[in-house]
Amino acid sequence: MNPYIQYMYSYPHKTAYRQLSGVSLRDYVHLLKGGGHGMYVHLPFCQAKCGYCNLFSVTGQSPYDVETYLDTLERQCIQYAALLKPEKTVFSELVIGGGTPLYLSEKQLLRMFGMLRDYFMFSKELEIIVETAPNQTDAGKLDVLKRAGVTRVSMGIQSFQDEELAALGRRHRAQTAREALHLLQSMDFACVNVDFIYGIPGQTVQSLLESLKEALAMEPDEIFLYPLYVKHGAVLEGQGIVPDSAQAYEQYLHASGYLRSSGFRQDSMRRFVHAAQAGQRAYAECGFGTSLALGCGGRSYLGNLHFCTPYAITRDTCLARLAEYEQTTDFTQITHGLFLSAQEMQRRYVIRHLLILPGLWLERYEQVFGSRALEDFPQLRTWMDSGFAALHETDRGTFLALTETGMGLSDALGPQLISPQMRAAMEEWERLQAVGNG
Numbered sequence: 305m306n307p308y309i310q311y312m313y314s315y316p317h318k319t320a321y322r323q324l325s326g327v328s329l330r331d332y333v334h335l336l337k338g339g340g341h342g343m344y345v346h347l348p349f350c351q352a353k354c355g356y357c358n359l360f361s362v363t364g365q366s367p368y369d370v371e372t373y374l375d376t377l378e379r380q381c382i383q384y385a386a387l388l389k390p391e392k393t394v395f396s397e398l399v400i401g402g403g404t405p406l407y408l409s410e411k412q413l414l415r416m417f418g419m420l421r422d423y424f425m426f427s428k429e430l431e432i433i434v435e436t437a438p439n440q441t442d443a444g445k446l447d448v449l450k451r452a453g454v455t456r457v458s459m460g461i462q463s464f465q466d467e468e469l470a471a472l473g474r475r476h477r478a479q480t481a482r483e484a485l486h487l488l489q490s491m492d493f494a495c496v497n498v499d500f501i502y503g504i505p506g507q508t509v510q511s512l513l514e515s516l517k518e519a520l521a522m523e524p525d526e527i528f529l530y531p532l533y534v535k536h537g538a539v540l541e542g543q544g545i546v547p548d549s550a551q552a553y554e555q556y557l558h559a560s561g562y563l564r565s566s567g568f569r570q571d572s573m574r575r576f577v578h579a580a581q582a583g584q585r586a587y588a589e590c591g592f593g594t595s596l597a598l599g600c601g602g603r604s605y606l607g608n609l610h611f612c613t614p615y616a617i618t619r620d621t622c623l624a625r626l627a628e629y630e631q632t633t634d635f636t637q638i639t640h641g642l643f644l645s646a647q648e649m650q651r652r653y654v655i656r657h658l659l660i661l662p663g664l665w666l667e668r669y670e671q672v673f674g675s676r677a678l679e680d681f682p683q684l685r686t687w688m689d690s691g692f693a694a695l696h697e698t699d700r701g702t703f704l705a706l707t708e709t710g711m712g713l714s715d716a717l718g719p720q721l722i723s724p725q726m727r728a729a730m731e732e733w734e735r736l737q738a739v740g741n742g
Contacts, residue, residue, distance in 0.1 A: 312718035318615040319733035339394035346599035349407040355473030355540040360601030385423040406440035438476040441484040456495040503532035503552030537617030573714035591653035600629035611641025663705025
């Protein structure tokens with residue numbers, strides 16, 4: 305079994321989305337009534353496109369270009385705020401992603417946070433999460449984050465080996481990452497998370513463990529381990545790089561074992577939380593949450609309606625989407641997305657719970673959907689028979705969770721739950737990309 309088929313961080317993937325017509329946010333804004341909602345702000349700017357990156361990001365943008373984007377973002381805020389005001393919408397989570405959000409200057413960051421506070425209501429217990437990169441992390445920008453109330457900062461280090469960073473097409477050096485992480489830790493944020501990649505060409509188990517050991521010495525609250533993927537449109541694809549899945553899996557086994565033995569609780573294939581941060585991971589229902597995205601490239605979830613700008617990876621397509629966004633006059637019109645059927649909502653619910661601890665609460669599933677998960681998805685019993693999943697009795701009831709082995713195979717197991725309809729749509733997108741690149 306190839307352990308690395310697809311990262312199932314959400315379902316369905318954006319490549320399954322298609323053009324929509326006659327759909328307005330006005331008809332769905334009631335789902336954002338009251339509190340408990342999420343907001344995502346996408347800042348698509350980067351210093352350089354990393355070799356493995358298949359996210360929406362653009363490079364080479366000037367301060368004027370960023371200001372133009374912020375002007376557009378403010379127009380979107382004004383239109384959304386007018387719809388949300390009657391619903392008395394209160395956001396409890398704010399995620400600032402990219403791109404590299406700290407590509408913005410201090411003044412631009414202040415403007416962004418200011419406009420969000422001006423146009424929207426946030427809860428007193430607001431969680432604010434921001435992504436950064438070593439080259440863009442300095443004391444002035446971190447001070448802006450601190451004053452804005454940021455609670456979690458996630459930094460993509462990927463490796464403390466310069467040769468491995470070069471192989472990935474990263475623009476920072478290991479020493480820059482060390483200095484940035486030291487600075488970040490000195491600011492006393494509630495949670496600091498660092499990301500690392502395994503399966504890098506030339507990487508060994510020893511070099512990966514050396515990077516992790518160095519990271520642990522700086523006491524991050526969480527560590528995320530990501531396998532290297534090279535997808536359509538990524539720079540490494542053009543270089544003919546094909547990750548060695550067997551080598552990557554061996555590295556994963558050593559790295560995950562090392563982190564667990566070093567006092568980290570493994571919540572998913574990727575996420576490792578220091579024991580000091582929390583005890584047993586609490587159950588949190590997901591799959592039905594509402595989240596509204598601002599900016600070009602962010603994804604919104606409103607009931608069974610998921611929407612975003614069309615998926616883009618290459619520089620030309622990302623710049624084209626960015627231009628379309630900045631030329632938009634009515635942001636309340638939803639033109640690209642997907643309506644999930646009841647069956648697809650069930651799949652989403654299972655995928656969202658099963659790939660992270662404590663797993664899928666079977667009694668709750670039956671209460672929500674009126675059927676039994678193990679009957680709706682016979683594949684789950686196959687996983688149990690193969691030792692990839694197991695039942696656990698708790699005070700709440702019975703949970704189905706991935707075993708340690710199953711967790712390491714999440715990127716192979718999760719894709720087995722993709723419906724034939726979504727798979728066909730995703731494969732069609734891939735075929736079109738292959739033709740376009742041919």
